[in-house]
Amino acid sequence: MVNLTIDGRAIQSEPGKTLLEVAKEHGIFIPYLCYHPALKPIGSCRICVVEVKPGPPRPLPACATYVAEGQEVVTESPRLRAIRQELMKLVLINHALDCPICDKGGECELQELTHALGVGQVDLEAQPTAPNIDYVSRLIERHPDRCVTCGRCVHICRDHVGAMAINFMHRGYFTELGSGLLPLDCEFCGSCVDICPVGALINKTFKYRARAWEVERAETVCPFCGGGCTYQVHTRDGQVVRVVNEDSVLLCGRGRFGFPVLTAEDRLRTPLIKENGAFREADWEEALDLAARRLKEIIEEKGPGAVYGVGSPRATNEANYLFQKFFRAGLGTNQVDNPARYHYVRALEALAEIFGWPQVEGAEAGPRPREAYASPLTLTEAAKGKGFSFVLGTIEDLPKADLALVVGMDVTPELPPLGWAINEASLKDDFKLIVANPRLTKFDRNAALSLRYAPGSERLLAAGLIKALLTAHPDWTPAIPAQGLEEFKEALKKATVKEMAKKTGVDEALLKEAAELLAQAKAPAIIFGAELLAQDKGGQNALALADLFLLVGQPEAPGSRLYPVAEKANTRGVCEVGVLPDRLPGLQPLTSELAAKIFAPQAPASQPGLTLPEVLDRLEADAEDAPQALYALGGDFLRWLPHRSRTEKVLQKLSFMVVQDAFLTDTAKLADVVLPVAVFVEQEGTFLSSDGRLGVSSRVLSPIGVKPDWQIISELGRRLGFPLKYSGPAAIFQEMAPAMPLWAGAAPRATVPAAGFAAAPAGRFVPFDLDISLPGRRPYVLIVGKSLQHSGSFTTHQPCGTLVVTPGAALELHPEDAAALNLAAGDSAKVISSYGEVTAPVALSADLPPGVVLLAEHFGEPAAHTLTLNSNLVRVSIQKA
């Protein structure tokens, strides 16, 4: 500890803190303008200067001066007051002082500071210059005449967002902030808006909608990706007017500008019943009664196994838990699955194959937690854990890694907060990034090595890395206790580095260099996402990367973990609460006694249910055991599952389908009963983020006409004779959490598995499939990918803010390919596969290698999965439409 005095007060501080931080901790007021706790010291405003002895004769900025033993600090003196007053005047001379119409009024740091320092007069007048206000940029408005040139926006955009879209321009008195000679063309995350101490950057969706003091604030978790950001929702008159992250300020574009989708005109407000092929509005009683009656008929006729349930990665843990309970306790079957089967579940199964399903010991029931969403299970000192959950990393810990290998993933669109973490890590001198992707992505900029491989060859890339490493280090011993290395080597015997290099298209030397970086790393992390999991052999891809991690992972080093990305807000949660045909809540086996208690008096079925793809196959084959009824907790299967025409045809074979959704999706249109649900701020419950963080969604708005998922499930259950009665989601959480030892210690904003487990990961090498052929002869490989501005199809409804930035999908292709096809940007192209065709506008992108084209999957038109078969990769032909 460091001993110092501030204004004569003896203070002890940890070393490495700044004087400003220590003063704040001790309630000593030091004014500042450019400092922000989320940023590294900038030191430009100089308002926080304090006198420091020993030190130079000049005062020093408290924000950038670190505590030292024996320091005597004075924060208030006539000299300091004079400096601060003078600086404030200098800032105010050129400040627009249009506070009555400035959106920042009421929460403006300059206003507060002027008041706090009592600067009543400026006694100077500057020649007014015509302000170069930017009204043109989308979502963000810039008012240079209000700017105090503190540099916060430049720093957050560069150091945290990594977009570097905003920078100082010119110099001296004429220094201003700008985006070069063009309007903003950035990620449109708006983090610059919220870090701005004044109104120089304005959120267009909030402009003139409320004064800061008029809003009501509530905390909730963001629903637009698996990042699990907790943010504050500001409402006025029952309307959300904006969302902000009061901690790190950071949110992505969807997070910050996506909320207007709440008021989308096409949202469902009343239940719908299909009669003679057309929907009519119905009241809740009628719709629920009808759904229950039809389900009952099918159960009576074909048995309980004839009803199949699909949970939702957008619904809360509580709703999903209740949903699987509906089937397990109500119907006595395991006929449930969730759409992550087509990507994230493949990762879980691969990880389980190598590291085992999670098992924990030493979690015991403790006193009833004070928080509604905290697990009553606590960890004893003997708490131990093994299985794959203990090799998964958290976003917070990622910057502790010294190397990250990102494979087949454009990080920011899939999980923006992971992108921020990579940026944070990149600021460290000893951090190295390897980006492996068929196309150029944002983080190639930060990468020590970029590996461009042929689409779909991820497994061979992993094999090449493994072989190169083992060739250079024949006596390599994995740090994680591992079995089967010799057999594994044998299985890879024929896969030479040279051949892997040739088949992936990656330079052999680069492959070896990357392998050596992995070998030298003290804390390597491996990151991958939906883009490689969504291939037909996505599970094999995950297996290959898990093998690679088993080889190089350093379980003792924080940050050295696997980071499979769970795409949606509750993709990980829907799996962990047991919406899987072969796993109970807490990922426990069907034989778990602990989990069995929650289904009492019904004993859980020992027979696993069908997976969602199996259901589709059975239906297609008109199999005897094909389910007759489908109960879906949302999810537009037509849009998300590969081979759209087949999905559509197969779903039409169902005798009955009931869908809970916020919108009348193409899938919902096939249903017999559609039940409108509440969405994020309209319902309470929890989400489990991609990195295992528990986020609490709070009910901020009163839903109009719609019901929360859990209530609908409960009411349907009651009608079918199952008692699923709860006082609310918290009661559901308190029922499920005790049955899930994996979630012991879970609490809002904390991660599971909790830090208190003594983790003992161990693994077994599993050989993986080395065949990467992509069928067909068409000349281009299409990757169905993700857009940065969209979260599934949720954000594609007007007036979602991000539609201003990305209103639709375009077929992206290399300029050379476009030239060969006689296509120019904006032209309409017909994309044809053996399974269907779509028409899409053309966008040129040299980020793609020639021969590879990209289409985002979020939109109904063009519907990318019209083209696919069983993978997000497909061979296509392209022609001018």
Add this chain to the structure above:
Amino acid sequence: MKPLGPCESVPTAQMRQEVCDSLQALISRHRGRIGALLPTLQDAQRILGHIPLEMQQVIAAELKLSGSQVFGAMSFYSMLAWQPRGQYIIRVCGSPCCHLNGAAALLELLQEELGVPLGGTTADRLFTLETSACLGACEVSPAMQVNEVVYGRLTPGRVREVLSDYRAGQGPDYRDLPYSTCDFREFRRAPGESLLLENVGLIDPLNLEDYLKRGGYTALEKALTSMTPEAVIEEVKLSGLRGRGGAGFPTGLKWSFTRPLPASPKYVVCNADEGEPGTVKDRYLMEGDPHKVLEGLIIAAYAVGAAHGFIYCRGEYYLSRHRLQHAIDQARERGFLGKRLLGTDFSCTVELRSGAGSYVCGEETALIESLEGKRGFPRLKPPFPGVVGVQGQPTVVNNVETLANLPAIINRGGAWYREIGTPDTPGAKIFQVMGQVRTPQVLEAPTGMTLGDLIQVYGGGVRPGRTLKMIQTGGASGSLVTRAALKTPLDFGSLEAAGGALGSGTMLVMDDSTCVVDFLRCVAAFFAHESCGQCTPCREGAAWILEVFTRLSRGEGREGDLDFLLRLADTLKDASLCPLGQSAPVPLLSAIKHFRPEIEAHLKDKTCPAGVCRFD
């Protein structure tokens, strides 16, 4: 969203195919280098004379930068342009020294002759008229530069002559000129031995043999083959050498902080961004004896354990860079640079970089930012560059003249060197006597010569019929002293005690025809122009100091102006982030001390006692 623009050069109205090709070619030359952006922009500007948006987009995409990084950096530097300009850029020097010697009249004349306002381009696209904060041609003031060529001692006749030469397509090639301003051997030299400028004007700077014949690179050989790096540092410590850039920090001590750090790589940087008004000394060394500077830099690299050095030379010094680059190439060919120098284990490369018109980049942390291809924003200190410098690695930054001292120190020993000059500032120093003296000049002498001798003996005293009024010591940020200081020996300590500063060793002499308000307005204009804009006090304060002096010089001063100036001065001095802002008010504070009545005459009586300011 695409963080990067198109990755290829698409021909547009501004960019024909050959332009695209040359742009791609130069980008591939620079890609992957530290701070590739600035050299790329400088080379790209040569293609069209400016860098249009299309070019910026290609550069951004190819260097993996954003458009705002490219434009943010280029708009910081006054020598980079994004609007079309003429074939010849005329830069009229507006530094205090040139101002005293008639730069304003020169600028008026040029506007008349060219028929364009300041910043304008002639209709025939031949000339663009600009000003420069300081060209570094003070000994021949008033001066201007046409593209790379400097023209000094300008008279109206000479200006017309130069213009007609260019109109006739007869502008000289700067590389063929013997020197950029004048022959060092014209100047009166101090008695005794010369250590720094001894070769200047006597050897062919493009001929390594000449340097070798006069003992060149023997010090490097001695250091590398018979001394440990630690021993080199000890020798330099013993010599008492203090940095010649202006701050006077002991060189050996600076090195000793960096040497023991385990980090790798380390860098050495030769600070050749000689921008301090009145200062031209480094240019004489670089133009006249470039190998000496290079030898010093390699010795410094060896001492601190750096395998890579940079020379950051100011943008306006074209001839210096031409000769330095030549010297680097020759040294590489002869094995004084490259791998395993002189058969030892020590390897070293040196890269020449150019500034682009920014005085603050002479500040070492701003220089490092600029080397990294960014805006020249000074960094917060600590950490100092010796610990965290170029790309976060330990970096020693030394001035050109400092490095030029090293061969003599190594060859003849620190103890011998310490005996030269004064105990406060041992050694030889290059002085410059500038402004309103009969013979402005550069000379080398041991420290300790008096200010009076410098002015009288070497500067030739003030011009006939004039009396000495004041001297600005050490550069634009130095304080003013009067005749009372003439007996002061020239070294760091003595000048400070006398209320002045040695700074870069330049002394700007002003006679009774100079108005202190007019002079301070010119100094204020310099700082307002060169403030980087990062910290509030300097960004705003420097502009307000200029504003107040502008109105005082027009007789529009207001009550309270003097108090306001004093408040501003304190704010800048106490609260600015870097030495530029901290020292910008120094001349004004000293002027208020010595010449308050003259300033008040402008304010209260609306008169200019020197008859310079026009109150219409």
